[in-house]
Amino acid sequence: MKQKMVRFIADHKQKLKKLLPKKLLRATKLAYLKRLMAKYQKEPIHPAEYQKKEAGVNLIGDIRAEIGLGQSMRLLANELELSEIPFGIYNFQLDGNVRRGDHSFEHRMREDYPYRVNLFHVNPQEVGLAYLYLNKEIWRDRYNIAFWLWELEEFPQEYQEAIKFFDEIWTPSEFASSSIRKVTDKPVYTLPYYVTAGKDENCGRADFGLPEDKFLYLIMYDTNSTMARKNPVGALDAYKKAFPVEDEHVGLVIKMNNPKQEDLEVLREQTKGYQNVYLIAEVLDKPKVNSLIAAVDVFVSLHRAEGFGLVMAEAMLLDTVCVATDWSSNTEFMDADSACMVSFQKVEIQETSGNYKKGCRWAEPDVEEAAGYMRRLYEDPAYYDRLAKNGKAKINEVLGAQTITALLKERLAPILQAAGDAQADRA
Known part of the structure; x- marks a missing residue:
């Protein structure tokens, strides 16, 4: 009932x-889900039943969502496809104000679960609902892996109940993995993304209403995301410190998803007097977003914390130089030779913002230093060209197909052969 x-x-x-x-x-929903999760006990895998299933992966999550979570799952699907590991996709989605128009993996969709391994791309806070909605047989006699992202050094206590549903955890960064390892003895592995950045080759500045003769900086964010963590206001402040109102040789592009009227009013007030500010507020498909990133000169991310930093990696791959906070997961694929790394102070969060609790710590980037980098990139073409070249090379080296698919196959091979043994070792 x-x-x-x-x-x-x-x-x-x-x-x-x-x-x-x-x-x-x-409160009603959470109270029940907490009781459900507290009572859950992971059943041992029966080796005979496990071996009856095909050696492969059931990838479960919101594959069509046109947000970061959906893109993350599509990257996982692409890695599985490139690795030639058999897999199928089950589209599990909850409601929400999310456009779900990406059908790039329709050829992998199926309704059954034929494979031995379940790879759940479901946020920790939604695991209880996944268990509630999905057929309970899906969870039995399979090796269950969660793929999670997290942005702080402290993994929230309220997420820790979700760990018990899984045999091991994967994350895309060592920063996120180290956070989860602090609260569990289960295996936690780092499996980064193989980053691609396909774009519309026929789409340029004119398609976005952008000028051809200006040096352009880009800030991107979704108003449904946590503004405090993404810190677009810090990036805007850095631009204003770098360039006076009357400088007509540069411009700022602000790509916003789901802006409300009050968001637009704040933005207009903050950019008052600046003529070369270009707002793009519609939701674009991924090739168009990548085309926009490629069309500008610099991408600015003065984030306070990142669970991976996918847009930064995509920008580097597209020859667009990044100005980025030198803290959290993005530092695993960028450095001072491949991007402008902005120093920071680690500060306590003063007010709870979404999943990021008061008293935890994250980075407060140095806006003055960021402004200096933004100015130098415009004034020093040789410096810009060196970072652009090194950035692309860095992504191809650290997050290239061969490197990432090798990691994926190395981790999955022993599980696909004998998950019963792997689970026994964990216990």
Whole structure:
């Protein structure tokens, strides 16, 4: 009965919000899910049943979502395809204000789960719902792996119950892996992305209404994401410190997803007097986004924390120089020879922002230093060209297909052969 109630709340959330307080709905759902997760016990894998299944991977998650989470899953799917490991995709999605128009892996979609390994690309806070919605047989006699991203050194206590559903955890960065290792004895492996950046070759500045004769800087963010972590205001402040209002040789491109009227009003106030600010507010497909990144000169990310930093890696691959905070996961594929690395102070979070709790620590980038880098990239073409060349080479070296698929095959090979043994070793 309780399961039906939680499912009803999840399926009819938008309608119920109009009738009942949002806090009551959230509290009811979370209370049940916490009890469900607390009672869960991972059953041992029966080797005979395991061997009956095909050697391969069931990839489970929101593969069509046109947000970072969906792109992350598509990168995993691409790595599996390149590695020639048999796999299928089961599209698991929850509701939300998310466009789901990416059908690039429709040829891999299926409704059954024929393979021995489940690779869940589901956020920790959604694992309880995944267990509630998915057939319980899916979880049994398979080796269950979670693929998670996390941005801080402290892994939240409320996420730790989700670990018990899995035999091991994967993340795309050693920074994220080290955070999770602090709270579990289960194996935690770092499997970075093989980064690609396909673009529309016929799409240039004119298609975005951008001038051809200016040196352009790009800030990108989604207003549904955590603004405090992404820190677009810091990047905007750095641009304003680097260039006076009257400088007509440069321009700032702001790519926003899902802006509300109040967001636009704040932006207009912050850029008051600047004529060369170009706002792009529509949702674009991934090739168009990459075309925009390639069309500008510099991508600026003064983030306070990153679980990987995919857009920075894509920019480097597209010959667009990055100005980025020198902290968290992005430092694993960029350095002072391949990007402008902005120093920082580690500070306590003063107010809880989404999943990032008050009292935890993250980076506060040096805006003055970032402004200096932005100015130098414009004034020193040789410096710019060196970083652009080194950045692309760095991504191809660290996150290239051969390197990443080798890591993937190396980790999956022993599991696909004998997950019972692997699980016994873990226990």
